[in-house]
Amino acid sequence: MESQLDWHYAKAVLEWQMEMGATEAILDAPVNRFELADKAKPAVSKTTAVPTKIVEETPADIATKLAQSAKSLDDLRAIMDGFEHCDLKRGARQLVFSDGKVGARVMVIGEGPGRDEDMQGSPFVGRAGQLLDKMFAAIGLSRDAVDLERAIYITNVVPWRPPQNRDPSPDEIEMMLPFLQRHVELAAPDVIIAMGNISCSAILGQKGISRLRGTWAKAFGVDVLPMFHPAYLLRNPISKREAWADLLSVKQKLGN
Numbered sequence: 001m002e003s004q005l006d007w008h009y010a011k012a013v014l015e016w017q018m019e020m021g022a023t024e025a026i027l028d029a030p031v032n033r034f035e036l037a038d039k040a041k042p043a044v045s046k047t048t049a050v051p052t053k054i055v056e057e058t059p060a061d062i063a064t065k066l067a068q069s070a071k072s073l074d075d076l077r078a079i080m081d082g083f084e085h086c087d088l089k090r091g092a093r094q095l096v097f098s099d100g101k102v103g104a105r106v107m108v109i110g111e112g113p114g115r116d117e118d119m120q121g122s123p124f125v126g127r128a129g130q131l132l133d134k135m136f137a138a139i140g141l142s143r144d145a146v147d148l149e150r151a152i153y154i155t156n157v158v159p160w161r162p163p164q165n166r167d168p169s170p171d172e173i174e175m176m177l178p179f180l181q182r183h184v185e186l187a188a189p190d191v192i193i194a195m196g197n198i199s200c201s202a203i204l205g206q207k208g209i210s211r212l213r214g215t216w217a218k219a220f221g222v223d224v225l226p227m228f229h230p231a232y233l234l235r236n237p238i239s240k241r242e243a244w245a246d247l248l249s250v251k252q253k254l255g256n
Helices: 007-019 033-040 059-069 073-081 115-120 127-137 170-187 197-204 230-235 237-255
Strands: 106-110 152-156 191-195 217-219 222-227
Touching (some): 059 073, 106 127, 106 170, 170 197, 191 237, 197 217, 222 237
């Protein structure tokens, strides 16, 4: 019997079905799509090794391993001098490691070397360093003292001068932090003075020196006192009053 279905209507129905996703005509026998999917899967040998994901070490990871391998401050200095992952090293004259008396009860941690420090290889030797010496001399402490009770030991968060004396970046601080922590462990001070915002950020994970200064905290298992950086005091002499109060707090802490 001849179909009475209009050709144009049939064509329209077919096009609608294609738009709805019908892409095959009805076959003479049903097709099991699950079997087709199984056949399409490639055979996997039981002896084929599954590739493992390789995780690359970050510079901070490498620094952590190297820092922990240091058995003395001399070891640490040599390891840091040979560390090639920090770009600050490429623009600096030399490593600025420390100054003062090893074993001193007070450890001063600054931000980073400036021009004078980069040239001489010691921390806090410029105008800010001269003010720092006067500040601690006022409470009977000195980097030149032989007596450990009267001595101070000085270092920085980063050991190389940042270009144009800019602040160290968060990545640079994170990279060098394992070395700083090991430095504290080997120096074994009773008290840490965190000089300025960068030091507080690295040691305490906080910024806002005006808010933090004068309040004792804890880091690396040691009592920490945030203080204004001497460079800030040179620009803002009125803040020397707060710095004097902080120095008296250090003197009291050492007396106790």
